[in-house]
Amino acid sequence: MSKKSAIVTGGNSGLGFATAKKLCDNGITTYIIGRSKEKTEEACKEIGENAVPVIFDLNDLAGIPAMIESIAKNSPIDILVNNAGINLKKEFLDVTDEDFLSIIHTNLLSVFAVSKAVVKNMKENGAGSIVNISSMASQYGIPKVIAYSASKGAIESMTRAMAVELAPFGIRVNCVAPGFIKTKMSAKALDSDPERKNKVLGRTPMGFLGEPSDIADAVYYFALSESKYTTGTILPVDGGNSIGF
Numbered sequence: 001m002s003k004k005s006a007i008v009t010g011g012n013s014g015l016g017f018a019t020a021k022k023l024c025d026n027g028i029t030t031y032i033i034g035r036s037k038e039k040t041e042e043a044c045k046e047i048g049e050n051a052v053p054v055i056f057d058l059n060d061l062a063g064i065p066a067m068i069e070s071i072a073k074n075s076p077i078d079i080l081v082n083n084a085g086i087n088l089k090k091e092f093l094d095v096t097d098e099d100f101l102s103i104i105h106t107n108l109l110s111v112f113a114v115s116k117a118v119v120k121n122m123k124e125n126g127a128g129s130i131v132n133i134s135s136m137a138s139q140y141g142i143p144k145v146i147a148y149s150a151s152k153g154a155i156e157s158m159t160r161a162m163a164v165e166l167a168p169f170g171i172r173v174n175c176v177a178p179g180f181i182k183t184k185m186s187a188k189a190l191d192s193d194p195e196r197k198n199k200v201l202g203r204t205p206m207g208f209l210g211e212p213s214d215i216a217d218a219v220y221y222f223a224l225s226e227s228k229y230t231t232g233t234i235l236p237v238d239g240g241n242s243i244g245f
Contacts, residue, residue, distance in 0.1 A: 005029040005075045009058060009114060010084030012043035014183045015133065018212030019081055019219045024050035031071050058084055058110035068117035079223045080118045080130045082111045087148045100147045107151035119171060127170040131222045132159050134177040134234065139242040156234050163232030172231040174222040179238020182209040206239035
């Protein structure tokens with residue numbers, strides 16, 4: 001069987017890094033797209049020989065097709081993980097139109113543009129798996145993240161629509177919705193706000209934060225043939241947080 005190849009956007013840190021490492025450790029050539037040359041190359045060096053850095057700013061929507069085409073020239077794209085995203089924590093009335101648009105541009109428009117470019121390649125090959133990364137912010141209301149919540153809700157709707165439209169071409173589309181995961185970013189946010197941290201853990205039935213590897217494992221399942229009859233699903237990986245009382 002020929003070696004598989006994958007693309008992971010925002011794969012140079014956090015959940016994207018863990019996902020890229022999981023794929024690479026299992027022999028999948030993984031193209032890690034990141035804006036920072038130093039950070040992306042360092043991540044690839046740490047992951048190993050199956051990791052390939054691609055330095056690109058996904059806000060450059062017009063440049064995305066050519067960037068994807070340059071990757072596809074090396075090998076067919078079997079797996080796409082749309083992980084890159086940004087957040088903004090602000091009171092609703094303080095969020096400007098520019099703030100809102102910035103989040104939508106990065107978290108939604110770039111996912112559409114990357115997916116569209118990759119699907120052209122997958123359609124030619126008659127197969128492929130796309131995994132989008134959502135958030136528990138799409139599952140229920142969280143204050144001060146209105147733009148982020150809107151973008152992730154749209155990602156889940158887009159996942160279902162893509163899954164239906166692309167199924168005839170052998171392309172599956174699924175989504176992972178992480179709960180509170182133990183990363184540098186979440187630690188910074190929660191450790192400085194004990195009340196918020198206690199609330200998070202209090203409504204998480206399993207009683208602890210997840211690990212980045214938990215998300216990587218879920219993505220890996222969707223990426224390969226073990227999930228060959230699964231498409232259009234949203235999988236919360238959150239210790240039960242989204243259904244906790």
